[in-house]
Amino acid sequence: MTLEKYEKELSKCVLCGICSRAYFDRIKSFKVCPTREECGFESYDAKGKILIARALLKGQLDYDDKLVKRLYEGCLLCGNCKSICPLGVDTISIFKAMRQDMVRMGLGPVEPLKIVDTNVDEKFNVFGEDPAKRFVWAKDLNIPKEGETFYFGGCYDSYRFPQTATAAVKILNKAGFEVAYLYDDEWCCGAPQIADGSITVAEKMLKHNVALLKARGAKRIITSCAGCFHTLKTDYKEILGEQPFEVFHISEIISKLMESGKISLNSDVTRKVTYHDPCHLGRYEGIYDPPRKIIEKISGVEFVEMLRNRERAWCCGGGTTEYATFPELAAKIATTRVEEAKTAGAEIIVTACPLCVSVLRPAAYKEKVEVYDLPVFIAKGMGLEID
Numbered sequence: 001m002t003l004e005k006y007e008k009e010l011s012k013c014v015l016c017g018i019c020s021r022a023y024f025d026r027i028k029s030f031k032v033c034p035t036r037e038e039c040g041f042e043s044y045d046a047k048g049k050i051l052i053a054r055a056l057l058k059g060q061l062d063y064d065d066k067l068v069k070r071l072y073e074g075c076l077l078c079g080n081c082k083s084i085c086p087l088g089v090d091t092i093s094i095f096k097a098m099r100q101d102m103v104r105m106g107l108g109p110v111e112p113l114k115i116v117d118t119n120v121d122e123k124f125n126v127f128g129e130d131p132a133k134r135f136v137w138a139k140d141l142n143i144p145k146e147g148e149t150f151y152f153g154g155c156y157d158s159y160r161f162p163q164t165a166t167a168a169v170k171i172l173n174k175a176g177f178e179v180a181y182l183y184d185d186e187w188c189c190g191a192p193q194i195a196d197g198s199i200t201v202a203e204k205m206l207k208h209n210v211a212l213l214k215a216r217g218a219k220r221i222i223t224s225c226a227g228c229f230h231t232l233k234t235d236y237k238e239i240l241g242e243q244p245f246e247v248f249h250i251s252e253i254i255s256k257l258m259e260s261g262k263i264s265l266n267s268d269v270t271r272k273v274t275y276h277d278p279c280h281l282g283r284y285e286g287i288y289d290p291p292r293k294i295i296e297k298i299s300g301v302e303f304v305e306m307l308r309n310r311e312r313a314w315c316c317g318g319g320t321t322e323y324a325t326f327p328e329l330a331a332k333i334a335t336t337r338v339e340e341a342k343t344a345g346a347e348i349i350v351t352a353c354p355l356c357v358s359v360l361r362p363a364a365y366k367e368k369v370e371v372y373d374l375p376v377f378i379a380k381g382m383g384l385e386i387d
Contacts, residue, residue, distance in 0.1 A: 002097040002104070003053060006090070010054055013089045019046035019081035030308075032084055034315050034333045035074050044074040046081035046091045053094055063107050071098055072110045073326050076319025076333075077195055079283040083311050099197030109196040112325040117198045120205065124187040125155045126324075135183040137162030141169055146216045147180030150245075152232060154225035155188050156354035164354060167379035167386045168224045168250050174382065175262040177253075179222065185212055191231040191280075194239075195320040206236055213245060224250040224375050226278035226353035227320060230285055249281060250375055251352050255290035258297055265381035268300035274346035276306070276337065276360065277313035278353035280320075291352050291374055298381055304344045306337075314340065318355040334363040342367050350377050 020036055031037050036045035043052065049071065055061035075095050082091045102108030109117065119128030137158065143151070151172070157165040172179050187209055193202035209232075213221065223229050226249065233247035257263040273295055281287045288310045296303050308314045317323065317333030338360060341349050349364060351357060352374045361371045379386050 001057075002100040003057060003094070006053075006094045006097055007057060009090050009094060010050060010057070012087050013047070013050045014087065015047055015050070016086070017047050018084055018086060019091065030312070032080050034076060034078065034080075034317065034336070035329065037336075038329060038332050039074065043070055046085075046089075049075065049095060049098075050089070050091070053098060056098070063102055063105060065107070068102055068107050069110060071095070071102070072108065072113070072196070072321070073329065076279070076315050076317070076322050078279040078315035078319055080312070080315070083283045096195070096197065099195075100199055101197075103197040103199070109198060109321075110325055113192070113196045113198075113321055116192055116321075116324055117196065117201050120188045120193060121201050124205070125159060126188060126192055127155065127159050129159055131184045134158045134186060135181070137165050138169070138181055138183065141166070143169065143179065143181040145180060145183060147178065148217055148219040149177065149179050150213060150216070150218045150221050151179040151181050152189070152221050152223040152225075152228055153181070153186060154223060154228040154354070156358065157225055158186075161354045161357065161373060163386045164224055164373045164375050167373075167375035167384065168222070170384045170386065171250075171254060171263065171375060171379055171382065172222070174384065175257045180216065180218075182209075182212055182216070189225075189228040189231040190235070191227045192321055194231065194235055203239065206240055210236065210240060210243060218245045220246045220248065222248050222250055222253055224352070224354075224373065226281035227355060230280040233285065249285075249287060249290075249352065251281070251290040251294065252287065254374070254378060255293050258294060263378075263382065265298055265378070266383050269298050269348075269381065270300040271347045272302045272304050272345050273348045273350055274304050274306055274341050274344050275309075276316065276341070276349050276351040276356060277310060278351060278356050279313075279315055281352055282313055283311055291350070294374065294378065295350055304346055306340045306344045306346070308340065316351070316353075316356040316359045318359040320355070323355065323359050330359055331363060334359045338363040338367050338369060341369060348372060350374055
C-alpha cells in the first residue's frame with residue numbers, strides 16, 4: 001500500500017480538529033474545510049480522513065464503494081487543512097496515497113474521473129477532444145516551436161479559454177518576450193491524474209512533455225494555469241527528478257514587467273476588484289503578492305480583499321477533480337466564495353486559474369459579479385485584441 005509510506009506522518013496527528021474549524025481573535029469561528037461545511041460529516045474533513053487512514057492501515061476498515069465515493073467527494077485537495085495544521089501534518093500526500101491505493105486495487109477513481117483519465121490517456125487532454133484543436137488559438141500568432149522560453153497552454157486555456165492563452169502570449173510579446181510553444185505535441189500536464197491517483201497515466205504525460213521540452217531547448221516555462229504551474233514546477237521534480245528548466249506563473253512575469261515599465265495600461269478600471277487565490281498558486285506554491293501588485297497598479301481600481309484571503313482563502317470548489325465529479329457540491333462552494341466577494345464590495349473577481357474561472361463564473365453571474373482570468377484582465381487594460 002502506498003499509504004504505508006505515510007504511517008509516521010499519520011502518527012503526528014493529535015486529532016485536535018483545527019483542520020475543521022480554527023479560532024482566532026478577529027474571527028471567532030474560522031471555517032477551514034469546504035466539503036465539511038457543505039456536507040456536515042466529520043469524514044469529509046482532514047481529521048475524519050486521518051482516522052479512516054489509520055483504520056485502513058490497522059486492518060480495521062476495508063475500502064468499499066461507499067468509502068471510495070466519500071474519499072473522492074469529500075476532499076478538494078485544496079490544502080487548507082495542511083496549511084493550518086499546527087504540527088504540519090502532510091494531509092495532502094496522505095489523501096493522494098489513499099487514492100493511489102484505490103486505483104491500484106481497481107476501486108478508483110470514481111466513474112467521471114475514469115472518463116477524464118481515458119480522455120487524457122488517448123487524446124492527451126481532459127476533454128477528449130481532437131489534439132489538433134489544442135493549438136487553434138495560436139494559429140495566427142506565429143509562435144516558434146523551439147526556443148529557451150516556452151508557453152505551456154494546458155487543457156483548460158487551450159480548449160475552453162483560448163482568450164487567456166492568447167492574452168498571455170500577446171502580453172509577453174508586447175514586452176519583448178519571444179516564447180515558443182509545443183502546439184499539438186503538448187499533452188495534459190498530468191495534474192488530474194496525480195490528484196485522482198491514476199499515477200501511471202500521469203507519468204506517461206510527464207515523461208512525454210519533459211522529453212519534448214528538453215529536445216526543443218527549453219530553459220524556462222511560463223504558464224497561466226495555476227494547476228499546470230504547480231505540476232510542472234513541483235510534481236515533475238518529485239516524480240521524475242530535477243529538471244533542466246525553471247517554471248514560472250504568468251503573474252510572476254507580468255508583475256516584474258510592470259515594475260520595470262515594460263508593460264503599461266492605457267485604460268482606467270473604475271471598479272472595485274478583489275482577487276481570488278487559486279489553491280495551487282497560493283497554498284501550494286506560496287505566490288500571493290504578484291497578482292495583487294498587478295491589480296493594485298491599474299489606474300482607477302479600488303482593490304478590496306475578501307475576508308478569507310492568501311493562505312486562508314476559500315477554495316473555488318473546483319479542486320482539480322471535484323468540478324468534474326461532483327458539480328453540485330462544487331457550485332455550492334463557489335457560491336459561498338462569490339458571496340464573500342460581494343460582502344467585500346467587489347464588482348469584479350480576478351483570479352489566476354482557468355478552473356477557478358470555470359467554477360466561479362456561473363455563481364458570480366447570478367450575483368452580477370464579473371470574473372476574469374488575470375491575463376485577460378491585463379490584456380484588456382493594455383488594449384490588446386484577444387477575442
